[in-house]
Amino acid sequence: MKKPVRSYDKQKIIVLGGGIQQARCIERCQKLGYYVVCFDKEEACIGKRVADDFFAVSIDDFDEVSLRVTKLVNVIAIMAPASEIGNLTASKIAAKQGYIYNSPSVVEMTRNKSEMRKRMASIGLKNPNYVIISSEHLLNDSLSKKKESMILFPCIVKPVDSSAGRGISICNSNVDLPHSIEYALNESSQGFVIIESLLAGRQFSIETLSYSGQHKVVAIASQTMDPTEMQVETGHILPAPISQELNSSITEYVLTLLNGFDIQTGACHVEVRIVEDEIYTLDFASRMGGWRDLMIECAFGKGYIDAFIKSHIPGEKLDSIFIYENNNICLPEFCVARMAFTLNDQLLIDDLMKSGECEFQCVDKFFLEKNQGNPKRSLSNSAGHFLYKSNIEKEQILVSKFDCPNLLEDLNYLPGKP
Numbered sequence: 285m286k287k288p289v290r291s292y293d294k295q296k297i298i299v300l301g302g303g304i305q306q307a308r309c310i311e312r313c314q315k316l317g318y319y320v321v322c323f324d325k326e327e328a329c330i331g332k333r334v335a336d337d338f339f340a341v342s343i344d345d346f347d348e349v350s351l352r353v354t355k356l357v358n359v360i361a362i363m364a365p366a367s368e369i370g371n372l373t374a375s376k377i378a379a380k381q382g383y384i385y386n387s388p389s390v391v392e393m394t395r396n397k398s399e400m401r402k403r404m405a406s407i408g409l410k411n412p413n414y415v416i417i418s419s420e421h422l423l424n425d426s427l428s429k430k431k432e433s434m435i436l437f438p439c440i441v442k443p444v445d446s447s448a449g450r451g452i453s454i455c456n457s458n459v460d461l462p463h464s465i466e467y468a469l470n471e472s473s474q475g476f477v478i479i480e481s482l483l484a485g486r487q488f489s490i491e492t493l494s495y496s497g498q499h500k501v502v503a504i505a506s507q508t509m510d511p512t513e514m515q516v517e518t519g520h521i522l523p524a525p526i527s528q529e530l531n532s533s534i535t536e537y538v539l540t541l542l543n544g545f546d547i548q549t550g551a552c553h554v555e556v557r558i559v560e561d562e563i564y565t566l567d568f569a570s571r572m573g574g575w576r577d578l579m580i581e582c583a584f585g586k587g588y589i590d591a592f593i594k595s596h597i598p599g600e601k602l603d604s605i606f607i608y609e610n611n612n613i614c615l616p617e618f619c620v621a622r623m624a625f626t627l628n629d630q631l632l633i634d635d636l637m638k639s640g641e642c643e644f645q646c647v648d649k650f651f652l653e654k655n656q657g658n659p660k661r662s663l664s665n666s667a668g669h670f671l672y673k674s675n676i677e678k679e680q681i682l683v684s685k686f687d688c689p690n691l692l693e694d695l696n697y698l699p700g701k702p
Contacts, residue, residue, distance in 0.1 A: 291375075294319040295557060297593070298353055298362040300343040300370035302331020309365045309578060310334050312589045319358060323349055328382055341680050350377050359383075359597040363550070364571065368395065368447045384596050386570050392551075393545060394570040397444045397478045401467040405564060407544030409537075409685040412481040412564055416444070417465055419475040438482040441465060445470035447569065449516055454482060484557040487566070488524055490538050491576045492552045493588070495595050495602035499542045501535045502588060503580050505621075507555070508691045518689045519622040522579045525676070525692070530558075534643050537563045547569075575621060575669055582620040582671055583607050619643070620674045620691065623666040632686040633670050645670035 297313050297564055299306055302324030310320045311334055322335035341348050343364070353359060362383050364370030378385030393399045399410050416432045441464040443451040449473025452462040461479075468477040472499035486676040492653040493500050506524035510516045531657040538554055545568070553573030555566040572592065580588045594600040622629060624647045638640035655665070674682070676692060682692045 294358065295357045296321055296356060296598075297662040298323070298356075298359060298374075299331070299335070300324075300362070300364040300374050301576065302326060302329030302335070302338070302623050303329060303367075305366040305404075305572075305574065307331050307334050307365075309363065309589060311430040313593055315380050316590065316593060318360075320587075321359075323352070323364060328523060340415075343367065345374050346376055348378060349373055349528065353377055353381065360598060361593075363590065363593070363596050365577070366572045366574050367553070368569065368571065371395070371561050384549050385559055390546055390548075390684060391570050393519065394568050395585060396474070396537045397567075398476060399665075400565075400568055401478070403545060403702070404541075405539070408413055409541065409544070409674075410562060412480055412483055417477045417479060418526075419469055435479055436481045440482045441477060441479050442466045444476040444478050445474050446471045447567075448482060448609050462652060479643065481566055483559050483566075484555045485564075486558045487557045488534060489520065489536060489576075490554040490556065491572060491573055492538060492542060492547075492554070492644070493561075493591055493602075494542065494547050494549055494552070497546075497548050498546070498602045499539055500602065501538055503576070503583070504531065504534055505576075505579065506691070508693075509688055512575060512688075513549050518625065519691045521691050522583050522621070523574075525618065536564065541565065541568065549567065551576075551592050559654065573665060578644055578671055579619045582673065583617075617673050617675050619671060620679065621669055621671050622688070622691075624668050625666050627652065627656060628686050628688050629667075629670075632688055635686070636670070642671050643671040643673060 286348065288415055295318055297318045297320050299310050299313070299320055299322050302322050306322070310322060310331060313320045317539040318334045321339070322331040322336045323339050323343050324331050325340060327340050339352050341352060343349060362374045362385065364374040372388065372395060375385050375388045379388055393403055398416050401414055404411055413434065413436050419438050432533045438454055438456045440452065440454050451468040453467055455461050455464050457570060465477050465673055471476065487509060489505045489507055491503045492500060493502050503522050504524045504526070505520045505522035507517050508519045510518050519619045532555065542552060547570060549571035553571060556563050577589050622632070624630065630647065630649060630652055633642060633647060635647055645668070647670055652667035679692055682688065
């Protein structure tokens with residue numbers, strides 16, 4: 285049964301996307317006293333059930349979404365938490381309607397890996413060796429000698445405009461390139477592929493929040509990659525158990541990145557890899573990272589989602605609500621997020637559920653059983669995610685008991701290590 289329509293005087297917030305992650309934002313907006321209008325092409329989405337009003341419109345249809353928004357009264361903000369497609373649409377509507385948001389050019393620059401690399405070079409941040417390949421190269425069935433000479437193996441091939449690991453593969457020789465380029469192009473709406481030298485080093489993701497160009501690094505998480513498919517994440521620990529020195533280096537780097545890209549508002553998600561003390565950005569999104577809201581609030585307590593919402597509200601200022609004390613220093617407990625790829629992961633979930641220790645799980649058991657033994661290829665091929673609180677001793681026990689990836693295997697993650 286649809287909720288009764290509230291007063292026209294109620295301030296409205298537009299949320300693009302009706303999945304689980306957007307639904308959490310919708311509910312928090314409502315707790316803050318706002319009337320929420322959700323857009324998603326799926327009538328059966330959870331966003332329709334929790335929002336005050338709903339439109340079954342695809343969030344990549346700028347014209348239709350914009351038309352519907354224009355007809356609404358008392359709209360004060362628009363947001364697209366953890367949605368790459370929604371982020372671009374929201375930025376365009378915000379620019380048109382005068383809402384607080386990052387500009388469309390900034391969003392496009394963080395969405396397009398080619399443009400991202402150009403901007404990073406212009407602000408003095410190092411890039412791996414890379415080349416851009418268009419669909420025309422496949423039509424010609426060859427790469428130019430100049431471009432081919434610039435490719436160093438092993439390399440990683442990506443669409444310039446996808447996320448969640450879609451279309452990504454690793455090449456060890458020229459023989460692998462044609463198939464990998466074709467695979468990446470199939471996931472690119474713009475018809476371009478970026479080929480980068482594969483960097484070997486520790487990987488981290490960083491979550492930030494910005495109000496009117498003021499930035500805060502909210503959390504740093506360590507990322508563990510599959511050793512056979514190095515482009516696929518298998519798990520995260522937040523906060524990353526790293527030294528204060530490394531924490532400071534990453535924070536300084538990320539603040540330079542945010543300022544260099546003219547980020548003004550909302551959440552950003554940055555993935556970096558550290559090679560011989562040099563920090564390289566692997567990916568940069570001017571949106572919330574997937575599931576990071578849950579991880580941050582699991583580790584540090586509530587505050588982050590509310591602060592994300594308020595960063596889009598006129599008159600709100602950066603305050604201490606979400607600035608958790610010692611948020612990136614190794615705590616006695618941390619939040620662990622694992623991607624479910626194997627039946628061992630399901631056994632671990634069952635054990636955590638039985639003991640009441642699972643903070644959140646969204647795993648399709650049927651999908652998990654059906655895809656056993658298949659290559660992971662990307663996060664979109666996992667059966668879902670699950671979160672729990674842990675510590676170093678507990679993790680070692682769980683890894684041994686369930687034969688799951690050891691997220692602490694690299695001892696350099698531990699405090700006091702160089």
